[in-house]
Amino acid sequence: MTGIVSRMHASRRASSPRTDARRRRPLRLVAALLLGAASLATGCNDADRALTGRWLATEPVQTSWLAGRPELTIGHYGPELTGVAWFLDVNGFPSEICPCGFIDHLSLDLDAQRFAASTDFCNGDIWIWRLELDDTQTPEVLSGTVEVKDEPDKVLDITFELVDTFIPDEKKLCDR
Amino acid sequence: MRSLTLVRTLAVALAAVALTAPRAAADELPRGGWKTLEVGVLPVAYFGRSGEDLFADSPEVRQAQEITGRWHRMIEDRLAGLDQVRLARTSQIQERLSRTQDYRRTVAVAAERFDLGVLRYHEIQPVEALANLSKANDLYRSVYADIAHPHELADVAFYQGLILVEQRETTKAHMALRDLLTLDPTRRFERGYYPAAIEQALVGAQSDIAMHSDLMAAALQTDRLDALAKVLDIDVFVVALVDGPPDQLALRIALYDRRVRGFATSEHFALSDEALAADELDRVLTAWHACAVEADRSGIFRKPPRKELYLDIGYTHGVWLKHSRTRDPLQSLGASLTLTWEPTPALSLFVRATQSDTLVDGNGDLLDDFVRSSLTLGAGLAFGPSAVRFSLRVGLDLGLAVSEIGMTTDVDCKFFGTSSDRCLTSFSASAPAVWLGADFTLGARVRLVDGWYLSSAIGITSYVFDPDVAGALNFPLHATLGFGAAF
Numbered sequence: 001m002t003g004i005v006s007r008m009h010a011s012r013r014a015s016s017p018r019t020d021a022r023r024r025r026p027l028r029l030v031a032a033l034l035l036g037a038a039s040l041a042t043g044c045n046d047a048d049r050a051l052t053g054r055w056l057a058t059e060p061v062q063t064s065w066l067a068g069r070p071e072l073t074i075g076h077y078g079p080e081l082t083g084v085a086w087f088l089d090v091n092g093f094p095s096e097i098c099p100c101g102f103i104d105h106l107s108l109d110l111d112a113q114r115f116a117a118s119t120d121f122c123n124g125d126i127w128i129w130r131l132e133l134d135d136t137q138t139p140e141v142l143s144g145t146v147e148v149k150d151e152p153d154k155v156l157d158i159t160f161e162l163v164d165t166f167i168p169d170e171k172k173l174c175d176r
Numbered sequence: 177m178r179s180l181t182l183v184r185t186l187a188v189a190l191a192a193v194a195l196t197a198p199r200a201a202a203d204e205l206p207r208g209g210w211k212t213l214e215v216g217v218l219p220v221a222y223f224g225r226s227g228e229d230l231f232a233d234s235p236e237v238r239q240a241q242e243i244t245g246r247w248h249r250m251i252e253d254r255l256a257g258l259d260q261v262r263l264a265r266t267s268q269i270q271e272r273l274s275r276t277q278d279y280r281r282t283v284a285v286a287a288e289r290f291d292l293g294v295l296r297y298h299e300i301q302p303v304e305a306l307a308n309l310s311k312a313n314d315l316y317r318s319v320y321a322d323i324a325h326p327h328e329l330a331d332v333a334f335y336q337g338l339i340l341v342e343q344r345e346t347t348k349a350h351m352a353l354r355d356l357l358t359l360d361p362t363r364r365f366e367r368g369y370y371p372a373a374i375e376q377a378l379v380g381a382q383s384d385i386a387m388h389s390d391l392m393a394a395a396l397q398t399d400r401l402d403a404l405a406k407v408l409d410i411d412v413f414v415v416a417l418v419d420g421p422p423d424q425l426a427l428r429i430a431l432y433d434r435r436v437r438g439f440a441t442s443e444h445f446a447l448s449d450e451a452l453a454a455d456e457l458d459r460v461l462t463a464w465h466a467c468a469v470e471a472d473r474s475g476i477f478r479k480p481p482r483k484e485l486y487l488d489i490g491y492t493h494g495v496w497l498k499h500s501r502t503r504d505p506l507q508s509l510g511a512s513l514t515l516t517w518e519p520t521p522a523l524s525l526f527v528r529a530t531q532s533d534t535l536v537d538g539n540g541d542l543l544d545d546f547v548r549s550s551l552t553l554g555a556g557l558a559f560g561p562s563a564v565r566f567s568l569r570v571g572l573d574l575g576l577a578v579s580e581i582g583m584t585t586d587v588d589c590k591f592f593g594t595s596s597d598r599c600l601t602s603f604s605a606s607a608p609a610v611w612l613g614a615d616f617t618l619g620a621r622v623r624l625v626d627g628w629y630l631s632s633a634i635g636i637t638s639y640v641f642d643p644d645v646a647g648a649l650n651f652p653l654h655a656t657l658g659f660g661a662a663f
Binding site: 048049075077078079080081082083102105172 | 537538539540541587588590591592593598
């Protein structure tokens, strides 16, 4: 996550007054060179995989359209992500109505650590996830909303916490 | 196959150029020169006057003194003509002595002492006079005024002689007057001006000099010559004098060598036949010169034989410039071991083994790291000074990856796997993946210490085989930095 933090800091610096920016230009150049060198040496950094992992809702939810404790297994690769949304009941078992759905990438803002993705629910609804990463907490959390597309009254605030960065194969198999 | 043809053509051209380049013969020869000898000629004078000649202007003596002056110049000229000899003529020696540190101050103090001694002599205070004159004598000699300005010192000796004769110190007076006439061998006196006892002592001293019983020995005090040589930074002094009656002149010559703290040559020959005497002088100087000149040891060293084998190891970083299945260039890092043989200074044959790991990119388009081993064999041109050598090389490169290489830009393939139904397009090269092509490298070798060097290289490889693999990943630009040893 240090990569994201660095990037956030860099964006904050970019918004500093012009004089400060000018004064810090050499430092920024050095930092860019170091980042470049680090990037050259490693190929990728944590920022490119920041969202990868199993994210479990912190609390069970109970609405007319979503009940239980959803879990997102996300694969994050640079500017894109994919994964599976698991719909679990309060006891942690897959929902009988719709156990899972694939996550389709919509948008991803690495600087803001924010993304939007959609999931085709079993009844044909399309769910939209709008979540933002907060890596200052332990464990890290994704917080935001989940809504049903084109149904403005079906919006729910939701928070997920990272339970594991490793995703076993069975958590990728959504066979409904 | 065009690259291979190019490699073959270049290799033939390189071999032709490099093999026809001559070996640097000078590499094998010792470097350095002959040491130049600093040779100084001390004053040359005629010492063959009789006692009576001190009081009369004899044409024969004047002629003998002229002949002496001519031989003095001849000695200097002959020495100046010798190789590896830098001559300091007598006048130059006197000038250099006059410019030595403390010379003026010491001579001024000595002159004061002399004046004081003369004053005490006229005040009839012989003991004080002798003390001051003796001090003046010591001061003059301490700065080698007996060579630089002998007449002043001769005056001191004269007054010492006068006082000592009056004090009836016969032996001391004789030595003082002998010093006088040795330092100033042309001095003459007016008959009857000085008391008879003094004239008699002068005649005795001159007769003694003319007999040269110990004249050369007096002139050749090695300790004093050695000290003088250090002051003037002279290697060899030529000490010469002419003696004998005017019709039987003879030249005595000796060469003092500071390096051995002794005399290298001591000869004497008659000057009656000038041509013969000149030959004798040449013989003496040539014989001395043949043995005296030596190689400049400080500059002599045999250049070590040129190293032909070089083994270096280094860190290698690479970038695949062609990456048709990934969005960003792929980076690789690893190590390389290079063995170079330079049978001639211009030809460089090499074999390089490289092991590198190509890393997953930020997008994850390369599904997993893969390790690649490559072997490069080739030749090139080497050039530049021994401290920094450059090489331009062409080689045949064979690369091998023992693991499968998977690449895709489909994010579902990355997460769910390439066998998943959601994975639409991906590239896979089954193990072992093989590359074959031509490598072009520009290298540099910087000598750190004897036998060790810093190596760096930058190059690119163009693969032509296997077409599938090379179509997906090609033209790795590689840079290496390392160190090595020469054998």
